[in-house]
Amino acid sequence: MLAPVALFVYNRLDNTRRTIEALLANHMASETPVYVFSDGGKDEKSWADVRRLREYLHTVTGFGQFIVIERTENYYIERNTTEGIAEVLSRHDRIIVLEDDLVTSPWFLTYMNEALDKYRDDERVWHVAGFTNLDVPELGDTYFCHHMSGTGWGTWRDRWAHFVHFTSREQALSRLTDAQKERMEMRGHFPCFKSLDKDPIPWDVCWDIAINQADALCLHPTHTLVRNIGLATGTHTNQMSLFGWYEYDREPLGRRVTLRDIPVEVTPGIEARYEVAMHDHGIRYNLLGRVARWVLHNVIRRLRKA
Numbered sequence: 001m002l003a004p005v006a007l008f009v010y011n012r013l014d015n016t017r018r019t020i021e022a023l024l025a026n027h028m029a030s031e032t033p034v035y036v037f038s039d040g041g042k043d044e045k046s047w048a049d050v051r052r053l054r055e056y057l058h059t060v061t062g063f064g065q066f067i068v069i070e071r072t073e074n075y076y077i078e079r080n081t082t083e084g085i086a087e088v089l090s091r092h093d094r095i096i097v098l099e100d101d102l103v104t105s106p107w108f109l110t111y112m113n114e115a116l117d118k119y120r121d122d123e124r125v126w127h128v129a130g131f132t133n134l135d136v137p138e139l140g141d142t143y144f145c146h147h148m149s150g151t152g153w154g155t156w157r158d159r160w161a162h163f164v165h166f167t168s169r170e171q172a173l174s175r176l177t178d179a180q181k182e183r184m185e186m187r188g189h190f191p192c193f194k195s196l197d198k199d200p201i202p203w204d205v206c207w208d209i210a211i212n213q214a215d216a217l218c219l220h221p222t223h224t225l226v227r228n229i230g231l232a233t234g235t236h237t238n239q240m241s242l243f244g245w246y247e248y249d250r251e252p253l254g255r256r257v258t259l260r261d262i263p264v265e266v267t268p269g270i271e272a273r274y275e276v277a278m279h280d281h282g283i284r285y286n287l288l289g290r291v292a293r294w295v296l297h298n299v300i301r302r303l304r305k306a
Contacts (some may be wrong), residue, residue: 101230
């Protein structure tokens with residue numbers, strides 16, 4: 001049986017429809033079980049949007065299975081995601097995870113299933129990513145690093161068993177050595193630990209910590225197989241199209257990924273490439289954005305001196 005997909009949705013009907021239509025266009029879609037975890041609304045307006053989205057979900061056909069789990073209250077993205085993953089992994093030994101704003105390549109499911117099969121028994125590999133911040137075709141079709149991506153990904157039950165949803169910064173950072181902390185923040189180029197001050201703490205930084213604590217590896221394609229179409233309306237992101245663009249919004253690869261037998265170790269030179277790619281959280285500022293950012297930084301600096 002193919003790996004099941006867990007799809008997490010809230011109230012964005014257009015994005016959800018585009019996500020599902022792209023997934024249906026995948027070569028293995030007709031054999032793939034899909035679990036959709038539909039979060040509940042926060043107020044009357046959001047509940048109205050949720051109900052419209054659920055009406056659409058009940059019209060979807062074409063997958064091996066299409067199971068809709070309707071939350072009766074608002075779980076928020078962290079609880080909906082972590083409890084949904086746990087539910088799927090209670091029935092299956094592996095999982096592919098998507099959110100409601102991810103348009104996938106027609107070869108996404110093929111790559112994910114082949115990679116989850118290939119590295120199932122290699123305990124050095126904990127995470128299979130469908131997205132990459134890099135564009136490095138000269139490395140072949142895949143590479144390894146310690147950095148996970150939550151933009152279309154997969155793992156196995158025994159690896160996810162190490163996941164802890166931390167409740168405080170202190171608890172989270174106590175798991176890591178200084179070298180692991182420096183690696184996660186890419187020597188200051190990617191200040192991901194700022195998210196530990198959020199309540200609740202985002203699930204993805206908790207998973208990233210589990211991976212890095214174990215010095216485990218993540219497999220990535222050398223060109224993305226996933227495009228994020230929801231940066232304007234996402235829970236943890238906002239669109240800055242006036243000032244630049246995000247690297248998450250790139251056209252997915254349109255061909256099959258070849259999983260060659262590359263060394264199961266951090267690909268040489270990949271860390272330095274990540275430091276460049278993840279500077280400014282993957283935002284690429286245009287001229288207006290660079291000017292606005294310079295002005296903002298100078299205002300903040302003067303306020304701190306005052």
